[in-house]
Amino acid sequence: MSRSERTAGEPMEVPGADIRTEAAETDVCIVGAGPAGLALALMLLRSGVRVTLVERSTALRRTFHGEILQPGGQRVLDELGVLDAARARGAARLGGFQVLERERVLLDIDYSRLPAPYDCLLALPQPHLLGELLAACRRLPGFTLLEGHRIAALRERRPGSPCTGIFANGPDRTRVTIGARVVVGADGRFSKTRALAGIEAGRSESFAHDVAWFSLRAPGRETGRVRVHRAAGSAVLVHDTHPDRLRVGWTLPHGGWRQVARRGIDDIRAELGGALPQFKDLLHDQIRSMNDLTLLDVFAAHAREWVRDGLVLIGDAAHTHGPIGAQGINLALQDAAALHPVLLDALAAGQPTRERLAPYARLRGPAAASVHRMQRMQAKAMFGGGNPVAGFLRARAATLVTRTRLGALITHKVAYGTGSP
16 A cells, blocks of 8 residues: 555554554444443444444553442443442442531532432442443444554544544554444543544643542441541542442642652641541551552543544543542443434434534533533532631531522532433
């Protein structure tokens, strides 16, 4: 094949390199085997659509941060028939959110107000969820999983022209060409699919804090809630997780990790112990070095485009949110549920164009923007700041939210998102 005949975007071959080439054809190629990618794959397979799933890790060996499932996400998984099995692998039931200051409850979002069976939050380890989704996909015809493969380029005649698949680099120097009617980028907040398409991430530094995560072994020390402990202008988030552990998120000034690290682990342990005196013994015994903490760079993003001819972005690839309110997985699963019928319509018409795919973006774009606005408001409530009068007024407002019908409405919106039934 001459250079002029080569499809634009195809990786150049290296003269003399020992590269094996393979080719495959599918209806939909999904990049990223996270909750959104696997859920969408299962929906499409059940509708008779051939799916090839490209995942850079092997055996789901990847780093996971989010694991809390809101009721909206639980409902999507239940309709797919995988929720009970994933939960049976191990999960922690959480009754809602609380914001506390010196052990005084300022805000209590009680999920028991919601109708059963989705009247709680679930701390569900992602390997449990992904394992069940993947097992369900493997039981259906038309499914191909390419583990250990990284997307290298989009298959398009020229940049911005209709996407007709991808080129991927696999293990053992294997290059795979995947022809697809539609490519779905479900590869996360730093999406390579989005970058290869030249679509701006739309990142904004709208949150004043990053989060350092860690977990503690804590048999018999369950909280039963997601609790945010406000202290000294910062906040520490704590919730139960499986098995018999506490997951802790310590908020830091955005971009201030290096300065915090210079303080040393003893000073950090003392500050955390002051915010969480009930867990001071666990912190002393288990947090031994900075390596026990994992930093999450917190930012918001809303990609400039979510759909093009033959190309769609979902989940964090399309919109990234902070960890406040545990919305990431929820939104990703709802994206998949919204995209599924739109994709079926486009494929049936033989026209997976921007116009055919646009209803998905029109539906989910405002929902993602609404969550971003809500998280900014939640951040102000949780992290405090300002003068004592402002703090008093925030506490009074939180009491009204907790005790009135307004609280029930806010709980439903956090649990299910904008426009939910």
